[in-house]
Amino acid sequence: xxxxLSEPLSFQRMILKLxxxxxxxxxxxxxxxxxxxxxxxxxxxxTLKALGPDPWNAAFVQPCRRPxxxxxxxxxxxxxxxxxxxxxxxxxxxxxxELYLGSLAAIGIDFTKHDIRFVEDDWESPTxxxxxxxxxxxxxxxxxxxxxxxxxxxxxxxxxxxxxLTYGLERLAMYIQNKDSVYDLAxxxxxxxxxxxxxENEKQMSKWNFEIADTDALFDLFRKAVAECxxxxxxxxxxxxxxxxxxxxxxxNLLNARGVIxxxxxxxxxxxxxxxxxxxCEAWMAKNGWAA
Amino acid sequence: xxxxxxxxRVGGVSEDFLLELRCEEIPARMQEKARADLAALFxxxxxxxxxPFDAIESYATPRRLALIVRGVAETTAAMTExxxxxxxxxxxxxIEGFLRSTGLTREQLVTRDDGKGGQVLFAVIxxxxxxxxxxxxxxxxxxxxxxxWPKSMRWGAASQSTESLRWVRPLxxxxxxxxxxxxxxxxxxxxxxxxxxxxxxxxxGVITIGSAHDYAEKLRACxxxxxxxxxRAIIAVGAKLAAQKAGLTLVxxxxxxxxxxxxxxxxxxxxxxxxxxxxxxxxEVIQLTARVNQKYFVCRDGADKLANAFVCVANIDxxxxxxxxxxxxxxxxxxxxxxxxxFYETDLKVALEKQAEKLAKIVFHxxxxxxxxxxxxxxxxxxxxxxxxxxxxDPDMAERAARLAKADLVTGMVGEFPELQGLMGGYYxxxxxxxxxxxxxxxxxxxxxxxxxxxxxxxxxxAVSLADKLDSIxxxxxxxxxxxxSKDPFALRRSALGILALxxxxxxxxxxxxxxxxxxxxxxxxxxxxQQREAGVRHDLIDAVFALGGEDDLVRLLARVHALQAFVGTxxxxxxxxxxxxxxxxxxxxxxxGTDTDVGGNxxxxxxxxxxxxxxxxxxxxxxxxxxxAEDFEAAMSALATLRGPIDAFxxxxxxxxxxxDKRISRLGLLARMRDAVHKVADFSRIEG
Numbered sequence: 001x002x003x004x005l006s007e008p009l010s011f012q013r014m015i016l017k018l019x020x021x022x023x024x025x026x027x028x029x030x031x032x033x034x035x036x037x038x039x040x041x042x043x044x045x046x047t048l049k050a051l052g053p054d055p056w057n058a059a060f061v062q063p064c065r066r067p068x069x070x071x072x073x074x075x076x077x078x079x080x081x082x083x084x085x086x087x088x089x090x091x092x093x094x095x096x097x098e099l100y101l102g103s104l105a106a107i108g109i110d111f112t113k114h115d116i117r118f119v120e121d122d123w124e125s126p127t128x129x130x131x132x133x134x135x136x137x138x139x140x141x142x143x144x145x146x147x148x149x150x151x152x153x154x155x156x157x158x159x160x161x162x163x164x165l166t167y168g169l170e171r172l173a174m175y176i177q178n179k180d181s182v183y184d185l186a187x188x189x190x191x192x193x194x195x196x197x198x199x200e201n202e203k204q205m206s207k208w209n210f211e212i213a214d215t216d217a218l219f220d221l222f223r224k225a226v227a228e229c230x231x232x233x234x235x236x237x238x239x240x241x242x243x244x245x246x247x248x249x250x251x252x253n254l255l256n257a258r259g260v261i262x263x264x265x266x267x268x269x270x271x272x273x274x275x276x277x278x279x280x281c282e283a284w285m286a287k288n289g290w291a292a
Numbered sequence: 293x294x295x296x297x298x299x300x301r302v303g304g305v306s307e308d309f310l311l312e313l314r315c316e317e318i319p320a321r322m323q324e325k326a327r328a329d330l331a332a333l334f335x336x337x338x339x340x341x342x343x344p345f346d347a348i349e350s351y352a353t354p355r356r357l358a359l360i361v362r363g364v365a366e367t368t369a370a371m372t373e374x375x376x377x378x379x380x381x382x383x384x385x386x387i388e389g390f391l392r393s394t395g396l397t398r399e400q401l402v403t404r405d406d407g408k409g410g411q412v413l414f415a416v417i418x419x420x421x422x423x424x425x426x427x428x429x430x431x432x433x434x435x436x437x438x439x440x441w442p443k444s445m446r447w448g449a450a451s452q453s454t455e456s457l458r459w460v461r462p463l464x465x466x467x468x469x470x471x472x473x474x475x476x477x478x479x480x481x482x483x484x485x486x487x488x489x490x491x492x493x494x495x496x497g498v499i500t501i502g503s504a505h506d507y508a509e510k511l512r513a514c515x516x517x518x519x520x521x522x523x524r525a526i527i528a529v530g531a532k533l534a535a536q537k538a539g540l541t542l543v544x545x546x547x548x549x550x551x552x553x554x555x556x557x558x559x560x561x562x563x564x565x566x567x568x569x570x571x572x573x574x575x576e577v578i579q580l581t582a583r584v585n586q587k588y589f590v591c592r593d594g595a596d597k598l599a600n601a602f603v604c605v606a607n608i609d610x611x612x613x614x615x616x617x618x619x620x621x622x623x624x625x626x627x628x629x630x631x632x633x634x635f636y637e638t639d640l641k642v643a644l645e646k647q648a649e650k651l652a653k654i655v656f657h658x659x660x661x662x663x664x665x666x667x668x669x670x671x672x673x674x675x676x677x678x679x680x681x682x683x684x685x686d687p688d689m690a691e692r693a694a695r696l697a698k699a700d701l702v703t704g705m706v707g708e709f710p711e712l713q714g715l716m717g718g719y720y721x722x723x724x725x726x727x728x729x730x731x732x733x734x735x736x737x738x739x740x741x742x743x744x745x746x747x748x749x750x751x752x753x754x755a756v757s758l759a760d761k762l763d764s765i766x767x768x769x770x771x772x773x774x775x776x777x778s779k780d781p782f783a784l785r786r787s788a789l790g791i792l793a794l795x796x797x798x799x800x801x802x803x804x805x806x807x808x809x810x811x812x813x814x815x816x817x818x819x820x821x822x823q824q825r826e827a828g829v830r831h832d833l834i835d836a837v838f839a840l841g842g843e844d845d846l847v848r849l850l851a852r853v854h855a856l857q858a859f860v861g862t863x864x865x866x867x868x869x870x871x872x873x874x875x876x877x878x879x880x881x882x883x884x885x886g887t888d889t890d891v892g893g894n895x896x897x898x899x900x901x902x903x904x905x906x907x908x909x910x911x912x913x914x915x916x917x918x919x920x921x922a923e924d925f926e927a928a929m930s931a932l933a934t935l936r937g938p939i940d941a942f943x944x945x946x947x948x949x950x951x952x953x954d955k956r957i958s959r960l961g962l963l964a965r966m967r968d969a970v971h972k973v974a975d976f977s978r979i980e981g
Contacts, residue, residue: 077627094448113615115606115617118354141621149445158446
């Protein structure tokens with residue numbers, strides 16, 4: 001276990017520390033996926049790679065977009081765009097909890113002064129047809145990580161099971177830097193704050209998400225993504241098909257933020273996205289010759 | 293360490309057996325049941341194996357389930373099995389077949405007299421006891437594979453196969469010790485051993501356990517309290533004390549005790565505080581946020597008001613005395629409370645009337661339209677109940693409250709905490725200047741929720757609550773979405789019980805048939821029977837009153853039932869019932885339906901007992917009728933009680949089946965008159981005894 005660091009880490013140094021830590025433990029360090037998505041789990045390096053028998057260890061930062069969480073930059077804890085640090089280890093190693101705790105120590109959390117707890121939290125993604133069991137990890141009462149053993153993905157049993165760690169980077173940084181507002185976080189060690197980088201972005205994107213986005217165009221995008229996904233599946237191209245599932249899922253989230261999807265319709269939309277994701281996973285399994 | 297197996301004999305005394313199943317963090321809510329299941333499953337296995345023992349204890353912490361079986365016998369009980377074979381003089385093939393199936397020789401068989409002069413062969417097979425160490429391993433394997441976790445998972449390399457072991461979270465180690473000897477067993481690649489780990493942070497290294505005797509103490513030395521009851525006690529006492537030190541009183545919460553004990557191996561209660569400005573948010577909201585999201589206890593001050601303090605339970609003795617932990621938890625709670633305050637203040641700015649408009653977008657049930665549709669129906673019904681005087685409420689207020697009652701469903705706060713429905717609406721209504729009666733009705737209109745909940749008595753509240761529940765039952769029944777068997781997805785039985793409680797407790801007088809069709813009336817009748825039975829009323833008495841039919845004024849119906857219950861317990865009641873039954877039996881036997889009362893004009897001189905009964909009936913009938921009209925059922929019963937002596941004397945002295953048909957008909961008519969008089973109160977034929 002490393003010694004507690006004397007200076008709290010800046011946002012970017014914290015990410016670099018995690019990269020180093022997981023790189024040293026054999027992970028592929030990937031760059032963010034270049035598509036809009038609601039969670040790191042949507043990254044094909046998680047979703048598709050969680051399927052099949054091949055070992056896979058990867059770590060990456062994924063920007064996440066949750067349009068309905070936007071607060072026009074006025075809430076110190078809520079953002080429509082934020083970062084997750086995602087680690088996937090398949091098969092799940094027997095010492096996954098210890099590995100995870102080692103990463104917390106690496107970013108400066110001192111276990112003699114802080115209270116780390118594994119609190120039951122089962123994970124389910126209706127849009128991915130996926131579920132797993134695990135915990136939310138608490139540090140002094142704050143949820144800092146989602147820790148999941150994937151059991152199913154795209155409706156298929158995970159064989160073997162992968163362990164997934166999702167760190168909420170902004171929360172962790174606020175904790176480590178002892179800040180009450182995400183915008184006050186030190187982004188780097190040269191005086192740039194998180195607010196300098198993202199505050200204006202939050203204001204404009206919140207307005208667009210909630211008020212401006214052209215809903216007819218969005219409905220059109222949704223239909224096109226669905227059609228293109230089916231097109232890709234017919235051409236036996238599961239990866240581009242899955243990209244269209246990601247697209248459809250995000251467009252649905254935007255429509256939801258615009259308040260144009262009724263409660264009754266909601267389930268139907270989620271069901272359609274799930275069908276795309278499941279279809280892509282199914283094609284991925286078939287193309288690799290893996291039995292369900 | 294030598295293993296205990298069939299080759300080795302342990303000493304001649306019984307030993308204690310220890311089993312620890314260590315895994316990654318078990319959800320707090322599952323630990324108590326898992327502990328009980330482990331003990332029950334193991335006990336059942338030991339009994340099936342015929343292995344005697346004295347007692348079983350079991351324990352659970354977040355990271356381990358443990359079991360101690362006290363006084364395990366050295367071996368399983370020896371058994372003698374006897375099998376009956378063919379007769380001694382049976383043909384050779386039959387005897388050979390029996391020998392084959394038992395594995396014995398002819399000389400080893402025993403011959404016994406069959407009691408009928410013949411000889412029968414018996415095989416007597418001795419099964420010696422098996423050394424307990426060698427059967428415990430199979431019991432462990434069996435129990436692990438059969439363990440009934442509510443949710444379980446696969447993990448690791450072995451999960452390449454979906455047949456791999458399932459456990460609540462990855463299983464990491466097994467300790468199995470009989471006395472001080474290892475019971476060797478391997479489950480899913482995990483070999484039993486004698487080592488475990490202590491507290492995750494205080495003592496991450498391995499601990500070697502010697503036997504069941506030092507298990508708890510060795511763990512305690514490594515910051516693990518293995519007994520959940522002890523952890524709960526530490527939290528209860530520590531949290532109370534922490535609050536007391538700050539001059540506050542802890543709000544006790546049994547559920548939180550269990551939850552925190554299930555999240556800690558070394559619980560350390562710590563007092564924290566929050567900015568008193570947050571106390572502008574309703575106390576219920578603060579308590580709920582603290583409890584549900586953070587698992588904190590809350591405190592009250594000297595004036596019994598919610599204090600700006602909380603108790604969290606850490607799982608560690610921090611080197612700084614918990615300063616950083618408290619600081620961190622205070623920050624998290626502050627963020628939660630500022631979220632709550634944001635919702636509260638934002639909600640306050642929107643008039644409930646405006647919020648209610650949004651209910652038109654929320655589907656109540658796909659077959660029953662939107663919540664706005666329901667609100668409209670409930671508002672009209674609440675008004676009607678008030679206008680009819682069924683509930684003594686102001687009709688305008690009843691309608692107003694009903695129109696606003698569901699508006700909080702679309703507020704931010706109820707979106708965050710659905711369990712605050714009603715309560716928040718009440719707060720918002722009061723803050724927005726609605727009359728106190730309206731605000732109170734909005735707050736309490738879901739009540740009573742289940743038995744034991746407060747039953748509203750404020751008239752406006754009663755009107756809205758009653759209208760809301762009546763509407764749900766009528767609508768769901770109308771759409772053929774009725775409860776059946778164990779299925780009651782819309783909690784209509786609970787609604788019906790709520791309606792009954794509202795009617796009975798408030799003495800609401802109205803005919804339910806004005807509001808409900810035959811099917812719904814039957815549903816209420818069933819619920820009423822269930823409710824009264826649970827309240828200790830004899831079901832036959834309920835039947836006796838229900839059998840009169842046509843009674844849909846529940847208050848009157850129950851008054852009748854209760855008076856009857858009191859009456860049949862008295863000596864008069866019992867005797868009258870006996871007399872009634874005798875009369876009813878005669879009438880039945882004679883096939884007398886009461887229509888053929890034509891006595892042919894022949895006047896005969898009545899016998900004294902006969903005259904006395906006629907007189908008694910002449911006196912009792914109008915009294916009973918007047919009492920019933922006045923709904924004084926006790927008086928009606930006592931009027932009937934006056935018939936007891938005359939009817940007894942009548943049966944003693946008078947022959948009903950007289951040879952003179954006029955006398956016979958006349959006397960049967962008298963009995964029928966007596967029966968009918970009694971039936972004005974209840975159908976006594978339904979009463980048992």
